[in-house]
Amino acid sequence: MTSSSSVDELPSAAAETPTSQIPSDITSAPVDPIPASDDVEAVGEKRKREDENTTNNLESSDPNPTPSPWFKTSLCSYFRRQGSCSHGATCKYAHGEKELRQKPDNTWDPTSERGKKAKMSENAVKEEEEEEVGDVMFTEEMMDENDGEGGGGEGVVHDLSLSKCLVHLPTKWQSDDLKTFLREQGVEYKFAKKRRGMMVGFLTFENAEQLKNGVEILEGKNVNNKSLKIADVLPRTFDKNGAKNPAAKLKSAREAVTPLADLSYADQLEQKKASIAQMLKKLTRNARKACPNGKSLPEWVLQSREIGGLSCKLEGIIESPLVNGYRNKCEFSTGYSVEGKLTVGFMLGNFSAGVTAVEEAVNCPNISKLACRYASIFQSFLEKSRLPVWNRFKSCGFWRQLTVREGSKPGVVSNDEDADSRIAEVLLMVQVCTKDTDEAEVATEFEELAKAFAEGAKASSPPLPLTVLVVQDHVGISNVAPPDCPLRLLPIPVSDNGTHQDQSTNVLTEARIHDHINNLRFSISPTAFFQVNTCAAEKLYSLAGDWADLGPDTLLFDVCCGTGTIGLTLAHRVGMVIGIEMNASAVSDAERNAKINGISNCKFICSKAEDVMSSLLTEYLDVSETEEAKPPSDDDLDKQNSSAEEISNSEDVQKTEQKNSSEPERSTKPQFKNVVAIVDPPRPGLHPDVIKALRTHPRLKTLVYISCNPETLVANAIELCTPSFEKTGQENKGYRRQSRMGTAALARHRAKKMPASEPFKPVKAMAVDLFPHTDHCEMVMLLNR
Ligand SMILES: C[S@@+](CC[C@H](N)C(=O)[O-])C[C@H]1O[C@@H](n2cnc3c(N)ncnc32)[C@H](O)[C@@H]1O
Structure with a gap:
C-alpha cells in the first residue's frame, strides 16, 4: 500500500501543553453546542482537547493545584448567552471581558473584543506585507525611440543610473496614462514606459537633478489608494566597475522554483499536510456560512468538531517515490540574468511585478540532470545565434522557450541519486516567434539548432536520449501557447564520426514520446497534459481507484x-x-x-x-x-x-x-x-x-475529486456539499461578482443558485505529494451521498 503518515501527528498547541498545568475543573466546563463563528469553533476544539488532557488532574489529591496558564483565557459561552453560568466564580472560563486573561502564547480569545482587534491589525499587517514588492529585476531592454516626451530620435541607449521603476501603478495604465500623470505632477523626465497588466512603469531622467526632483515628487504619492514606490531598475552592466555584484543577495532560481528545498523532506510533508488540513477547515467554515437559514447544518459539519474542525478525516500524505530529479517536463525561459548574461533557465519572479531576470536551473533539486544539460546546450547555441531572444516587455524577438519532456522506461523506479536512469525518451520543444523573420534565415537557424542538440546529446556523458525535436511557432504575449499552435517537426541529424548526414535518426512523422504507468504504455503528444511526476502519479491514480466504488x-x-x-x-x-x-x-x-x-x-x-x-x-x-x-x-x-x-x-x-x-x-x-x-x-x-x-x-452517488489546487477544490466542494435553498436564484438578484471576492465567497454565492438536490458529503481526504521541494501538493477527496 501507499506510505502515508497520519494527520493525527500534526502538532497542535493543545497537544504541546503540559497536562499538569491545566486545572481539574476544566472537565466539567460547558462546551458550545453550535459555535457562533469560525473562531468560536476553534475555541471549542481547544476546550475539548483540554478536557481530554486533564482527566488525570481530576484524580489529583492536591487541594491547591497550581492555577493553569489557560485559566480564564477563553470567554464562557454560557455566560455570554445567558448572562449567568452554573459554575459561578469557579468557572474556568472568563465571565465577561473584564475577567478575561491573555493566553500563554500572548494571544487573546479570538471571540473577545481584544482578540478581534488583534485579528484586525494582524490582517492589516498581512495586507501591507502582501503589498510589499520584492526586488524589481528587469533585465530586458525596455525603452525605444518612441518612449520619450515628444518621442523620436533619441535612440535606445540609456544611462541606467538615471532610470527608475515606479511600483504600484494601476495595472490598466499604458505609457500615455503614465505620461499624463507625470505631466500633471510636474515631473520632468526623458523616457517613460508602462505596459498594461504590469504594476510597474519605467522612467529615465535627463540628469541627476531631474531624477532627484522626480523621486521627491513621486515617492509615496497616492494613486488609486496605493502608495507609489520608487525602485532601482537592475542594471545589466551593474558590475562594470568591479564592485561586488548585488545579484549575490537576490533570489536564486532554487529559491524561486523550489522554495522548500532547504527543509528536510519529512518537514516538507508535515507542512503540506498541515496546509491541506487548513483547507478542510476552510470547507467546514464556508459550508456553515453557506447553509440556508432555517435548514439544519449537515451532519458532517456538526461532526467536524470531533476532528478539529476538519470537514472529513485527513488520512495523511502520500510521499513521492522520487524526491529529486522527478520532473518529467521542464519549461526553460530565455532571457537575461541579473548580470546581463543571456540565459536559459527559470524566471525569478513575476513579469507583472517587474521581474524578467532569468537564472540557470542550478541546484533546483526537482529538475533532472538531463533537463539541465539540454538547457545548457540551448544556451550555448543561443549565444551564437543570429536571431534574438524574446523580449517580454517589447513583445518581440525570436527564441522564447525550451520544453524538455522525458518518457520513462516501463517498471523502472530509480532512486534519487540515479533518477535519470528512468529516462528512455526525450522530446524537445523549442518555442519561437517567426513573425517578421526571413524564412531562409530561420531554416538555417533550425538546422543549426538540431545539429547543436544532436551533438550536445552525443557528447554528454552518458550520452543523452533525443527522440523528438519540435518547434512551436507562437506570437502571443506570454509563453503559454494555445494547444492548436503550429508545430514543426525538425529532423535530428545522425552524427557518424563527426560527419552529419542529412537524414533523421528517426523516420518520425509525428511528435510524441512514451511513458509508463501501472504497466500501461502512454503515448503523449507535445501539448497534451501528463502529470510531471510519473511515479507519484501512479500512486495518485491507485488511490483514486481504491476510493471510488x-x-x-x-x-x-x-x-x-x-x-x-x-x-x-x-x-x-x-x-x-x-x-x-x-x-x-x-x-x-x-x-x-x-x-x-x-x-x-x-x-x-x-x-x-x-x-x-x-x-x-x-x-x-x-x-x-x-x-x-x-x-x-x-x-x-x-x-x-x-x-x-x-x-x-x-x-x-x-x-x-x-x-x-x-x-x-x-x-x-x-x-x-x-x-x-x-x-x-x-x-x-x-x-x-x-x-x-x-x-x-x-x-x-460517488465522486472522487483530485486537485492540484486545493483552494479551488474547496470552492467546488462548497457548491457540491451545501444544502439547497428552497427558492433558487432569488437570493442572487442584483448580485455581481466583486473583483476582490475570494473563490470561497463566490462559491457560497453560487451555492444559493443550486437547484434543489441532495448535497454530497466529504468522506475522507488525502494529500499526495507530486511536487517535492515546492509549495504545491495534490489533494484528493472522496465525496458521496
Ligand atoms: C490536471 S489535468 C488532468 C489530466 C489527467 N486526468 C491526468 O492526470 O493526466 C487537467 C486536464 O483538463 C483539461 N481541461 C481543462 N479544462 C477543461 C474543460 N473545460 N473541459 C474538459 N477538459 C478540460 C486539460 O486539457 C487537462 O488535460
Missing part, C-alpha cells in the same frame, strides 16, 4: 481525462469508462493509448466538460433507479464504439440532449447500476455547469 457494473466518468491516464489504469475494474477532455491532441492520445494497451471499454469525448457533462449523464443514466441495470455486453460496446462520432463533439451532444428532452424514449446506451465520477480539473477547478450537472444528477 468500482466494480464490473460501474460506469466511470473520467472528467478532464488528458491522455486517458486515470480511466485507462482503472478500466479493468469497471464496466465502462467515459473520458471527457477538451484538448484534441490529448483525446487522440487517449484513444491511441486505449488501443496500444488492448483496452476496449473506454470512450473519449473531445469537448469542454461544461458543454457535455449534463447530456452524457442523461444519456447514460436514463433508467429509473429501481430498474435492474446490467453491464454492457461486448456487443453493446461494439455498437458504442461504432457510434463514437455520434457524440464526439459538444454540438452533437446538444442535439442528443434536445432529442432526449422531447422524446422520452429509452436510450440504447448500455446502462449501469453504479455511476462514479473522478474529476481532475486544471488549477481553476470545475466549471459551474459541471458542478451543477454532477450535483443534480440523482444517480451519481
Whole structure:
C-alpha cells in the first residue's frame, strides 16, 4: 500500500501543553453546542482537547493545584448567552471581558473584543506585507525611440543610473496614462514606459537633478489608494566597475522554483499536510456560512468538531517515490540574468511585478540532470545565434522557450541519486516567434539548432536520449501557447564520426514520446497534459481507484481525462469508462493509448466538460433507479464504439440532449447500476455547469475529486456539499461578482443558485505529494451521498 503518515501527528498547541498545568475543573466546563463563528469553533476544539488532557488532574489529591496558564483565557459561552453560568466564580472560563486573561502564547480569545482587534491589525499587517514588492529585476531592454516626451530620435541607449521603476501603478495604465500623470505632477523626465497588466512603469531622467526632483515628487504619492514606490531598475552592466555584484543577495532560481528545498523532506510533508488540513477547515467554515437559514447544518459539519474542525478525516500524505530529479517536463525561459548574461533557465519572479531576470536551473533539486544539460546546450547555441531572444516587455524577438519532456522506461523506479536512469525518451520543444523573420534565415537557424542538440546529446556523458525535436511557432504575449499552435517537426541529424548526414535518426512523422504507468504504455503528444511526476502519479491514480466504488457494473466518468491516464489504469475494474477532455491532441492520445494497451471499454469525448457533462449523464443514466441495470455486453460496446462520432463533439451532444428532452424514449446506451465520477480539473477547478450537472444528477452517488489546487477544490466542494435553498436564484438578484471576492465567497454565492438536490458529503481526504521541494501538493477527496 501507499506510505502515508497520519494527520493525527500534526502538532497542535493543545497537544504541546503540559497536562499538569491545566486545572481539574476544566472537565466539567460547558462546551458550545453550535459555535457562533469560525473562531468560536476553534475555541471549542481547544476546550475539548483540554478536557481530554486533564482527566488525570481530576484524580489529583492536591487541594491547591497550581492555577493553569489557560485559566480564564477563553470567554464562557454560557455566560455570554445567558448572562449567568452554573459554575459561578469557579468557572474556568472568563465571565465577561473584564475577567478575561491573555493566553500563554500572548494571544487573546479570538471571540473577545481584544482578540478581534488583534485579528484586525494582524490582517492589516498581512495586507501591507502582501503589498510589499520584492526586488524589481528587469533585465530586458525596455525603452525605444518612441518612449520619450515628444518621442523620436533619441535612440535606445540609456544611462541606467538615471532610470527608475515606479511600483504600484494601476495595472490598466499604458505609457500615455503614465505620461499624463507625470505631466500633471510636474515631473520632468526623458523616457517613460508602462505596459498594461504590469504594476510597474519605467522612467529615465535627463540628469541627476531631474531624477532627484522626480523621486521627491513621486515617492509615496497616492494613486488609486496605493502608495507609489520608487525602485532601482537592475542594471545589466551593474558590475562594470568591479564592485561586488548585488545579484549575490537576490533570489536564486532554487529559491524561486523550489522554495522548500532547504527543509528536510519529512518537514516538507508535515507542512503540506498541515496546509491541506487548513483547507478542510476552510470547507467546514464556508459550508456553515453557506447553509440556508432555517435548514439544519449537515451532519458532517456538526461532526467536524470531533476532528478539529476538519470537514472529513485527513488520512495523511502520500510521499513521492522520487524526491529529486522527478520532473518529467521542464519549461526553460530565455532571457537575461541579473548580470546581463543571456540565459536559459527559470524566471525569478513575476513579469507583472517587474521581474524578467532569468537564472540557470542550478541546484533546483526537482529538475533532472538531463533537463539541465539540454538547457545548457540551448544556451550555448543561443549565444551564437543570429536571431534574438524574446523580449517580454517589447513583445518581440525570436527564441522564447525550451520544453524538455522525458518518457520513462516501463517498471523502472530509480532512486534519487540515479533518477535519470528512468529516462528512455526525450522530446524537445523549442518555442519561437517567426513573425517578421526571413524564412531562409530561420531554416538555417533550425538546422543549426538540431545539429547543436544532436551533438550536445552525443557528447554528454552518458550520452543523452533525443527522440523528438519540435518547434512551436507562437506570437502571443506570454509563453503559454494555445494547444492548436503550429508545430514543426525538425529532423535530428545522425552524427557518424563527426560527419552529419542529412537524414533523421528517426523516420518520425509525428511528435510524441512514451511513458509508463501501472504497466500501461502512454503515448503523449507535445501539448497534451501528463502529470510531471510519473511515479507519484501512479500512486495518485491507485488511490483514486481504491476510493471510488468500482466494480464490473460501474460506469466511470473520467472528467478532464488528458491522455486517458486515470480511466485507462482503472478500466479493468469497471464496466465502462467515459473520458471527457477538451484538448484534441490529448483525446487522440487517449484513444491511441486505449488501443496500444488492448483496452476496449473506454470512450473519449473531445469537448469542454461544461458543454457535455449534463447530456452524457442523461444519456447514460436514463433508467429509473429501481430498474435492474446490467453491464454492457461486448456487443453493446461494439455498437458504442461504432457510434463514437455520434457524440464526439459538444454540438452533437446538444442535439442528443434536445432529442432526449422531447422524446422520452429509452436510450440504447448500455446502462449501469453504479455511476462514479473522478474529476481532475486544471488549477481553476470545475466549471459551474459541471458542478451543477454532477450535483443534480440523482444517480451519481460517488465522486472522487483530485486537485492540484486545493483552494479551488474547496470552492467546488462548497457548491457540491451545501444544502439547497428552497427558492433558487432569488437570493442572487442584483448580485455581481466583486473583483476582490475570494473563490470561497463566490462559491457560497453560487451555492444559493443550486437547484434543489441532495448535497454530497466529504468522506475522507488525502494529500499526495507530486511536487517535492515546492509549495504545491495534490489533494484528493472522496465525496458521496
Ligand atoms: C490536471 S489535468 C488532468 C489530466 C489527467 N486526468 C491526468 O492526470 O493526466 C487537467 C486536464 O483538463 C483539461 N481541461 C481543462 N479544462 C477543461 C474543460 N473545460 N473541459 C474538459 N477538459 C478540460 C486539460 O486539457 C487537462 O488535460
